[in-house]
Amino acid sequence: MGVIKDMLGSGETLFRDPIPLDYDYIPKLVPYRESQQRQISLCIRPLLEGRNGRNMFIHGAPGVGKTVVCKHLLKALEEEDIEEAENIVPIYINCWQKNTFYKIVLGICEMIGYRFTHNKKSDELFKIVKENLNKKSVVFVLDEVDKLEEQDFIYNVLEEIYKKTVILITNYKEWIVNLDQRIKSRLTAELMEFKPYNKQETFGVLKDRLQYAFVPGAWDDDAFNLAAEKTYDMGDIRAGLYLLKESGNAAEDASSKKINAEHVSKAIGKLEEFSIKKKESLEDDTKFILEIIKNHSGNKIGDIFKEYQNEGGKAVYKTFQRKVNKLAEDRFITVKKIMGGAEGTTTIVKHAGSMKKITDF
């Protein structure tokens, strides 16, 4: 009898609303990041008073809330109904998707509703964007800024947009050191680090999202603790959201009314499939390269490049190599230099999904 009672009926679900588990969902509040939000607001505040804003450089590990805090602020600006805020244009750019001057400017044209972009060059488009934006103030958020192929967009904004706050976000603190000197001297950005959440904060963030996403009572305490503990170990809230969702799916697959520790363990077993970054956020050619690496994992970089060309890849070897290194930096793949042999040094490229699990050793 108990068994039937604990079974999920057909058509029943444990999810009240799965959307709060999406990585790009913006929650109403972003707890534990109040001081960062305050500091960013202070940089934007001069814009409300018709003056130039201050710039920021934000860095920190993956999944610690950098993007969500900035998007949350931009959204708040948009929804603010004081007149001063209406004169501020919020512009969010993911530099992974828009990694060149042209792509960014085209994206902004779209945002401001300018449609006659066909056959226009970057410079012409920037002129239009500039004239439009200089009627107001602008908050630019350049997320994953280290993925830019060229830095002239930043330079042009610093030079030609009068009233703005420029917020640059990256995982790599060192990136700013290598920034073009002309940009660095004009940027004078305040530095801000997002540290990983402590245990209590990690539990708090996940509990919050869980309450919106699941029906009340769906989670056993033990199960939740296991998922939150694992998330804390990984230091990445995104991994936690993945675990919550996959645990829920595992419970539903077993027609269980409760999510228990066993379902969470199943989800933890699948973590390997979870790439720290969302694959969809990769730019097309990089996605294509990743796919080829996946199918030819363990081969030499030169052979993978040949395969890439065979399948229609257009980039030259140098660009290809740079993209491969970026993929490694973001832990989608691993690259290993092998010394010696007939060809001297070569690099072996492996897809992260084909790496050994800890349990394989």
Ligand SMILES: Nc1ncnc2c1ncn2[C@@H]1O[C@H](COP(=O)(O)OP(=O)(O)OP(=O)(O)O)[C@@H](O)[C@H]1O
């Ligand atoms: N304080 C918080 N409250 C609620 N959700 C949060 C909080 N911090 C992070 N999250 C959620 O965790 C996920 C990862 O956060 P976010 O995308 O902001 O990470 P990030 O620091 O930008 O990471 P990356 O460097 O990989 O881009 C998002 O779904 C986000 O909504």
Ligand SMILES: [Mg+2]
């Ligand atoms: Mg981010």
